[in-house]
Amino acid sequence: MRVHVVSDVHGAAPELSRAAEGADVFVCLGDLICFLDYHDPSRGIFADLFGSEHAAQYIALRTANRFAEARELSARAWADLGVDGQEGRWGVMQAMVRSQYEELFDAMPRPALLTYGNVDLPDLWPDFLADDHRVLDGEVVEVGGLRWGFVGGGLQSPMRTPFEVSPEVYAAKVAALGPVDVLFTHIPPSLPELTYDVEARRFEIGSQVLLDYVHEHQPRYHLFGHIHQPLVARTRIGRTECLNVGHFQGRGRPFVLDLT
Numbered sequence: 001m002r003v004h005v006v007s008d009v010h011g012a013a014p015e016l017s018r019a020a021e022g023a024d025v026f027v028c029l030g031d032l033i034c035f036l037d038y039h040d041p042s043r044g045i046f047a048d049l050f051g052s053e054h055a056a057q058y059i060a061l062r063t064a065n066r067f068a069e070a071r072e073l074s075a076r077a078w079a080d081l082g083v084d085g086q087e088g089r090w091g092v093m094q095a096m097v098r099s100q101y102e103e104l105f106d107a108m109p110r111p112a113l114l115t116y117g118n119v120d121l122p123d124l125w126p127d128f129l130a131d132d133h134r135v136l137d138g139e140v141v142e143v144g145g146l147r148w149g150f151v152g153g154g155l156q157s158p159m160r161t162p163f164e165v166s167p168e169v170y171a172a173k174v175a176a177l178g179p180v181d182v183l184f185t186h187i188p189p190s191l192p193e194l195t196y197d198v199e200a201r202r203f204e205i206g207s208q209v210l211l212d213y214v215h216e217h218q219p220r221y222h223l224f225g226h227i228h229q230p231l232v233a234r235t236r237i238g239r240t241e242c243l244n245v246g247h248f249q250g251r252g253r254p255f256v257l258d259l260t
């Protein structure tokens, strides 16, 4: 069985539309939206709203872990746009996210198994999903006689991305799976070589609960995204092959898993 997996799509709709060519099963591990493009500041919702120069400055501050200053910068930009208060901003933002989702779900291969990334708005997904788009979060599906488990979203972080949950909520989703043969998550297990991004030059957040789960249940594979340029793209935890399939936006092609 040839499985194509993508994660961290971040707006790459044309590539997404071709990502299931030749696949028996197609899986998407989320992060569809492009708020900011660290490689091309002219792309993404921030650039569309405030211009690419603002986006470049905002990216520079966040890359330097200067999150408070980044928030001040965006507060000024919103004020310049004449948009007041959280609710006003949210309305504008949601309209832009909706237009990205429209294009991305139009390009999403069918059928597909999906889970959410941390840069997604799950509440909006039902408006865009096709009948044969199956979303799984803390759930198991049987494919070819194997149990495939899915856990979406991220953990609370200073980045304040839209779909971050508390460690307790995340742990409950992982616990709901029971043993699986193949584990699909957006974020990696908490191992430094898997969570370090060599280009952003920082550790992103991985999950200790996922690490414990893999030690305990030893699925054949654990596939995840979230880290765009990882120090290490694959490793072994006991018998489990851990695979980073992230940054579809940068690669433009799916990760191919030949599952026998």
Ligand SMILES: [Mn+2]
Pocket (backbone or CB within 6 Å): 008, 031, 117, 119, 226
């Ligand atoms: Mn991402």
